[in-house]
Amino acid sequence: MMESSESLFDLEQDELPFAEVLVPLPLEQYFTYRVPRQFTDLAQVGCRVLVPFGRQKVQTGIVIQRHSKNPSVYEAKAIMDVLEERPSINAHQLSLFSWIANYYLCTEGEVLQAALPSGLKIHSEINVQLHPYYDADKEPEYPLTAHEQLLLDHLQQHDFIPFSEISKLIPLKDPSALVRSLVKKEAILLFEKLKDKFSPKTVRKISLHPDYQQKEKLQALFAQLESKGNSQKQVEVLLLLLQLQSLDNDDIGLAKAVHKSELINKGASASALKTLVKNGILHDFQETIARFQFRGETKSLPPLSKEQEQAKEAIITALSEKEVCLLQGVTGSGKTEIYMHLIEETIYNGHQALLLVPEIALTTQIVSRLQQVFGDKLGVYHSRFSDNERVEVWQKVQNDALQVVVGVRSSVFLPFENLGLVIVDEEHESSYKQFDPSPRYHARDVAVVLAHLHQAKTLVASATPSLESFYLAQEGKWGYVLLEKRFADAQMPDILLADMKKAKKRREMVQDFTPELLTQLRYVVEQKEQAILFQNRRGYAPFLQCDICAHVPRCKNCDVSLTYHQFSEEVRCHYCGYKEPVPASCEACGNSQLITVGLGTEKIEEEVVQLFPATKVQRMDLDTTRSKHSYQEIIDDFSQQKTQILIGTQMVTKGLDFDQVTLVGVLDADGLLRFPDFRASERSFQTLTQVSGRAGRKEKKGVVIIQTRDVQHPILQMVIHYQWREFYQYELNERRLFRFPPFVRLITITLRHRDKSSVKQAASQLARHLRSNLGENRVSEAHEPLISRIKNRFLMEITVKFERTGFNVQQGKAFIKQSGKSLMENKNFTGLEILYDVDPY
DNA sequence: GGACCTCCTACT
């Protein structure tokens, strides 16, 4: 694709004076720009260009196509600059963008927005400065308001302020009117400045000037300096430099450069240093360094057990016939070692490899294991890294300086040149599906497409595969390899159910603990072993309730109850972030007795601390892991056995290897099972199996206790008996019966509007239109979603189910999008928003 | 997404 467009371009470059440009914004079309003569060669397809966009604004765009068709209805503006000689985005990526936009019903601009690290998305920002003729002491020609005065006062002290920061300085929601007024009064000027440019990390280094890098020359120099008498400081600097040069080497390497900061830290006089540089004795220069530098020896690959070796061979065989293979390996079966061997072979064959991991599983544990083997061939791509760090990985992947990347879902967008293998670890993880900003893509499914574009292979792995993947493997569309034996002959734990209903009736519950779980916990504490307690709800309790009138405090902006957080003494909305102090009394009846209902991690922590005051307890959930390192700290403390009991949400179920955990307690399995969506069973089975897998490794067999009010529940029965085959057959049957994925393709259409009746009317109109054109069995009636208002917008929903075969899904999707578009153009529904979620999770 | 414009409304 690249080749052909380039050669076409060579032949006819003068006839391609226009470019279609994609901008990273949620807009449907490309924009046409004129390519100035000096850029005819440079502005290739895939290059980033700077373009004027909107009212006096600079945007980064990508050249999608070159052509010679001069747009007739408007005059094309000119590309301002081409940002690189080699395209940032390769042909595979452009195809991938367009596939994602089509499949997930979003725009290519949204994909670009998600794909490019912001360090590569330069755009201009408006700044405000004082007008050169403005005189603060002079009586102003026009009177100034208090707000205007505030801004001018600020500008007396500062050279300029970014427009976007004015609202932080002055309590104004939209400062544009204020700024406009001040411009008119000739008190300020506006100017634009580019921001977010990538800057490589550099260090300043000092070395001897080449003229002095010989012993004799140096001796002469010393003699000369010492004779002067006032150069003592300079002599000290030179001696220190020589000392540092020889530090890790007996032989003095006179050409060697040392860090300037080190010289200064060790006491070199800055002014003497400056003089030496000025006199041409020392050389002061900048060196670009990588942000990630792997130090230390790489080890050879860990050997595989017989079972691992067999699994690896089976995967290779499967992938020789099929593009995708599912590896189902129980927790603790040693999948990571198999990955390493497969990656090694991929690199050996001259290809790049990508290992996708769920956000939360990207810990130092897995990174350091891979780094030990792959050293500086390995790159890590994570949202917690800075922009500059991400740009660096991006560029190294592009230059083939990195052969392996371990990363989170957005690493499918990296500019791989010759991908050979993609591995999706823990593929059932819902965090692979992006939700909040569109594109709402699933990284596993995008990975399969990405691999296909590179004619590469995909390995999809999990102990508890998604129903979708399991089905594809069962149907033979994907290969399938099973690894059932735990590594080093570790035994699977005993999983037991504890009947909360019975315990409650007999009044045997101690707070939220059944006698079974409490007994085991006591034993573990006495034996100095470790335990994990799992409850899938953060905060103290899901909500507060009035003891008398049963009123529950609700969010002002959303249709949800507020969650009680004891530590911060607040009630919070998990949807819009609204929070308020805990109400002293019921707002409905004035009663002051508000009780907590339900169970969150914070409350369990409190109970455990009461029950075991001498034991070290740690809680791990969204609230305790907000900062960059706290997650890792909690993990480290627990694996070093500084903490004995770990209490947490989902997070504790994710691929962490702790050897001394002998007990896992699930405090309330019913909360999982009751979840009102079609994935409740699947999620329950996966979560309970995964969390159980945390118990007992190596020598010691573990125990898992699951508390429930429904001991007969079929899902729980299958979990405790390890009947995963039965589970998949059972659940596939249900899905077939009720027409859910993997038997149909699901799309959720959400309509959003600030006016309730408008959104209802728009939704039923859209539903009627879709039902009559696509079939009533494929499109649901418009209905209110479970949460019908978020951030003061009312929501309506339409569910679409397309069968997998015998129906043109792509055509159906296009029809939906077209219908949505024309509905939004309807003047009765101005302000209507339509959101699509393809393959919702 | 954001800078602009227009329209609406709550005040001194």
Place this chain on the structure above:
DNA sequence: GTAGGAGGTCCC
């Protein structure tokens, strides 16, 4: 009347 918010539009 007008400052400030809210909604709507367009970007090549």
